[in-house]
Amino acid sequence: MKKALLIGDDSVDISYSIEKKAECLKEIFENDLTVDVMENYDTLSVEKMQEYKLLIICTEPERRKEKSSKRLIADIITYAVNGGGILGIHNGLLSGTDHEMNCLWGASFKTRLPISLLDYKPAGGKHLILDQGCEPFSLEDEPILFDADIFAEKRQVLYNMHYGTEAFPAVWVNHYGFGRTACVAPGYGRLTFENSEWQRIVRRSGLWAARLL
Numbered sequence: 748m749k750k751a752l753l754i755g756d757d758s759v760d761i762s763y764s765i766e767k768k769a770e771c772l773k774e775i776f777e778n779d780l781t782v783d784v785m786e787n788y789d790t791l792s793v794e795k796m797q798e799y800k801l802l803i804i805c806t807e808p809e810r811r812k813e814k815s816s817k818r819l820i821a822d823i824i825t826y827a828v829n830g831g832g833i834l835g836i837h838n839g840l841l842s843g844t845d846h847e848m849n850c851l852w853g854a855s856f857k858t859r860l861p862i863s864l865l866d867y868k869p870a871g872g873k874h875l876i877l878d879q880g881c882e883p884f885s886l887e888d889e890p891i892l893f894d895a896d897i898f899a900e901k902r903q904v905l906y907n908m909h910y911g912t913e914a915f916p917a918v919w920v921n922h923y924g925f926g927r928t929a930c931v932a933p934g935y936g937r938l939t940f941e942n943s944e945w946q947r948i949v950r951r952s953g954l955w956a957a958r959l960l
Contacts (some may be wrong), residue, residue, distance in 0.1 A: 750798065751780040751953065754788040755805030755839070763936040768805055771940040775950045779959060793822035801832045801957040804839035805934070820847060827851055828924030832956035836949070837891065837934030852930055853902035853921030854893035862889045862935065866909040867917055867944075874905055874920065875960045876929070876951045881905070884944035889935040890915070906948070908932065918948055920955065929956040 753772060755765040769784045776782055780801060785791060788806070796802055802823070824847050827833055833851070841856045842848035849855040865888055869881045890910050895902060901922040908917035921928045929952035933939050940946075954960045 748781050749779075749800045749957070749959070751776060751782045751801035751803055751957070752796065752799040753782055753784045753803040753805060754786075754791065755784075755803075756786060756807040763940070765805065767937070768940060771946075772803065772949075775946050776953065779950070779954060780957070789816065789819065791819060791822065793825045796822065796826040796831060797829075799831075800959065801834060801953055802826065803834045803836065803953065805836050806839050808838060808841045808843065820845060823848070824851060824923075827926035827928065830925040832926060832953070832958060833928045834949070834953045834956050835928065835930045837889070837932060839934075840891070840893070840930055840932060851921070851923045851928055852893075853919065853923075853928070854895055854916070854930065857892040857894050860890040860892070860910065862887060863910075865890060865933070867906050867933065868909060868914075870904045870907045870916075872903065872905075874903060874955075876905060876920070876948070876955050878960075879947075879951070882944055884942065886933055886939050886942055886945065888933040888939050891932050893932070918952065920952070927956040927958070929953065 757764045773782045866885050868883045904916045904919045906918035907914040917932045919930050
């Protein structure tokens with residue numbers, strides 16, 4: 748079976764560790780991909796990444812500062828440019844001022860809002876990820892807002908998050924070099940990871956990024 752690599756840290760919500768997230772993701776992809784886990788990702792090289800069809804990024808911003816390096820970022824970019832698939836979940840999408848990673852995601856972090864009950868609705872349009880249907884769903888999650896990258900011409904929003912009277916991108920895809928990136932902004936803790944509609948979106952987003960759809 749083909750493989751995916753999850754890199755991540757324990758979250759601020761210590762009740763839902765990277766180990767528990769890994770267990771959930773292994774179940775989500777159990778019929779499609781074997782999911783390996785790496786917390787000491789400061790040693791990760793592009794050669795190691797190329798053993799995998801999919802790189803799943805669930806890193807935490809503060810811990811990533813301690814482990815990340817320009818070399819690691821360059822290796823992630825190289826992996827994507829050469830056709831690698833990348834799935835970013837929640838805090839894994841927060842790249843700070845790193846321009847290359849923001850271009851990879853097709854968006855840059857703007858702000859985060861208090862945890863609340865949020866409605867997620869399809870943005871309209873067609874995409875392989877949505878081919879088996881797409882349903883609105885609700886989650887108690889931490890809203891993260893992003894600015895679209897001006898160079899992300901191939902970015903397509905699949906789901907919007909509705910917060911108050913406004914709608915913000917919550918799930919989107921992007922192309923970077925020969926690679927594909929899928930971005931899933933909700934993903935704060937246990938309740939999100941256990942939501943069946945969220946799981947379906949994550950699975951199909953990951954498989955699309957890995958070119959397995």
